[in-house]
Amino acid sequence: MSNNPLRTLDGKVALVTGASSGIGRATTLELARRGAKVVASARRRAEIETLVAEIKKDGFEATGIVADINKENDVIDLVAKAVATYGRIDVAFNNAGTEGAFSPFVDQTNETYDTIFNANVRGVFWSMKHEARAMLAQGRGSIINNASMGGVIGFANAALYIASKHAVLGLTKTASIEWFRQGVRVNALCPGLIDTPFQDRIWPSEQAKKDFGAASVPGRTGTSEEMAKVVAFLASDDSTFVSGHGLLADGGYVVS
Ligand SMILES: NC(=O)c1ccc[n+]([C@@H]2O[C@H](COP(=O)([O-])OP(=O)(O)OC[C@H]3O[C@@H](n4cnc5c(N)ncnc54)[C@H](O)[C@@H]3O)[C@@H](O)[C@H]2O)c1
Numbered sequence: 391m392s393n394n395p396l397r398t399l400d401g402k403v404a405l406v407t408g409a410s411s412g413i414g415r416a417t418t419l420e421l422a423r424r425g426a427k428v429v430a431s432a433r434r435r436a437e438i439e440t441l442v443a444e445i446k447k448d449g450f451e452a453t454g455i456v457a458d459i460n461k462e463n464d465v466i467d468l469v470a471k472a473v474a475t476y477g478r479i480d481v482a483f484n485n486a487g488t489e490g491a492f493s494p495f496v497d498q499t500n501e502t503y504d505t506i507f508n509a510n511v512r513g514v515f516w517s518m519k520h521e522a523r524a525m526l527a528q529g530r531g532s533i534i535n536n537a538s539m540g541g542v543i544g545f546a547n548a549a550l551y552i553a554s555k556h557a558v559l560g561l562t563k564t565a566s567i568e569w570f571r572q573g574v575r576v577n578a579l580c581p582g583l584i585d586t587p588f589q590d591r592i593w594p595s596e597q598a599k600k601d602f603g604a605a606s607v608p609g610r611t612g613t614s615e616e617m618a619k620v621v622a623f624l625a626s627d628d629s630t631f632v633s634g635h636g637l638l639a640d641g642g643y644v645v646s
Contacts, residue, residue, distance in 0.1 A: 582640025608641025
């Protein structure tokens with residue numbers, strides 16, 4: 391164990407899904423810098439290899455595993471490979487998700503329903519289920535699901551995305567009740583508007599995105615690095631009595 395107070399995850403093994411960009415990438419870097427051995431997972435091999443090389447260049451430990459959370463066998467393999475590589479999984483950040491297509495409620499399609507619910511709900515459910523089997527066997531673990539402030543409030547033109555993120559909080563709360571006594575904590579991160587490729591896709595222009603952030607109560611969008619630090623707290627032993635919680639990291643957007 392290091393005496394460096396910033397190495398709050400020394401000795402832990404942390405798995406991140408959707409690690410190739412945005413919040414997932416920044417969090418993978420943050421967890422590694424805090425001393426965790428990280429398993430960076432995403433669909434795009436090249437991005438994962440670049441990230442792993444970056445982490446190793448800084449002197450930290452990482453391994454990359456390609457996995458699509460829409461495929462249960464990929465999720466099973468991911469967990470098995472993580473355990474085979476590092477012997478255990480202490481932390482899992484289930485971050486992979488999609489916005490699908492935003493549109494007025496009456497125009498939301500069955501295809502959008504499938505796209506969003508397959509990744510954001512079924513993919514997160516599979517991830518939690520298979521990670522938890524490893525963690526429950528160890529008697530220890532911290533699962534953090536990336537929900538959204540849209541898991542707590544509604545947004546126009548995003549009915550299916552919003553419903554999916556409410557579902558993530560439902561999975562989080564239920565699993566927490568079942569697993570806390572067995573040593574496994576389950577929480578959710580509820581980000582506000584965070585400047586990532588996700589936001590780039592939903593706004594018609596860079597200016598429209600900036601204007602919306604500036605006009606919102608926080609006065610700006612948040613950063614992936616700000617989210618990474620919140621996840622690091624939930625991952626660490628600084629939060630041993632925090633479970634079943636949806637932690638808003640939204641610059642006070644929801645309370646406005
Ligand atoms: N950016 C925001 O404002 C914001 C706000 C609230 C919640 N979120 C949530 O944060 C998470 C990360 O999003 P982001 O903002 O970093 O955007 P992003 O698009 O950069 O990241 C999403 C990641 O998930 C991956 N992914 C999607 N489907 C996948 C699948 N089937 N298998 C494996 N990986 C898959 C993508 O490839 C990508 O790496 C998402 O769950 C999103 O809903 C984002």
